[in-house]
Amino acid sequence: MNGRPYRGMSAEERLAERRERLICAAYTLYSDPGFPETTIERLCATARISNRAFYECFSGRTELMRALHERCVQEAVSAVAKAVEEAPDTLLGRVEAGITEYINFVTEDRRRARIMHLEVRRAGDCLTTSRQQAVRAFARIVAAGALGPPDTVGVNRHLLTLGMIGAVHELLIEWVLAEDPPPVSDLVGTAVHIFHRSFAT
CATH class of the missing domain: 1.10.10.60 (Homeodomain-like)
Incomplete structure (x- = not known):
């Protein structure tokens, strides 16, 4: 050049x-x-x-998707971390702040929601690492104490965190694909309920 x-x-x-x-x-x-x-x-x-x-x-369409996906994830992680940091210092306060910020951030632009939760999977196995890095980034926010102490529940905390992240993913997939998408407030309410019940003593 x-x-x-x-x-x-x-x-x-x-x-x-x-x-x-x-x-x-x-x-x-x-x-x-x-x-x-x-x-x-x-x-x-x-x-x-x-x-x-x-x-x-x-090098091709896949590398471009990886760059786009990683940017979306970085922006989402930053927004969620900031919301959790500024939230009331209670379990439910941090849960509601983090989930509300993530779901609102992703759904405020349907393109972002579709790329992060559907199209990255349609790009194939070559982006598995990128998806796993995204999950780990959000899991670190939880592991840092955002959602309560390590002994909150009597099961493997890391696996529980992954399960909760998967639940939010499925809610957003439903929102992206549904002919009549549920209100975003319903997504937030459902996700908060799942997280709070799972991490409650």
Whole structure:
């Protein structure tokens, strides 16, 4: 790639700008029509770059999905951690704050919900590691004491945490796929009930 400045931008800045345009295009196209249906040609047309420029940014559609998914997860983790930190210093207060923030953050843009909870799975086994990293990131928030002391219940706390995260995932899948999605407030209420009952003494 030519390293000379072009239109006031260095080669590195041009690359970063193209990557960002592709991530923005993927944010829309990977949610509708979906990851399997989105071709590199369509991504390039939406981002207004050439196919050659695409491969200067990403090795393929899957690497682009990984970058998009990881950004969504990082933003969600930051939002949840902040909400938990600012929540009332009680078990239920932290539970309600963390769950409410996560579900509201994910559902405020249906594209985000679909990418994080459906399309990343449709991208195939090659993104299993990315999904597992996301689960571990949220599990660390719980393990740090966000939802109560380690001896709150008489079962394996780590496995219980994974089960609770899985429950929220399924609620969001239902919201994404349902012809008549349940109100977001119902998702929050159900998730809070599950978490609180599971971690209660």
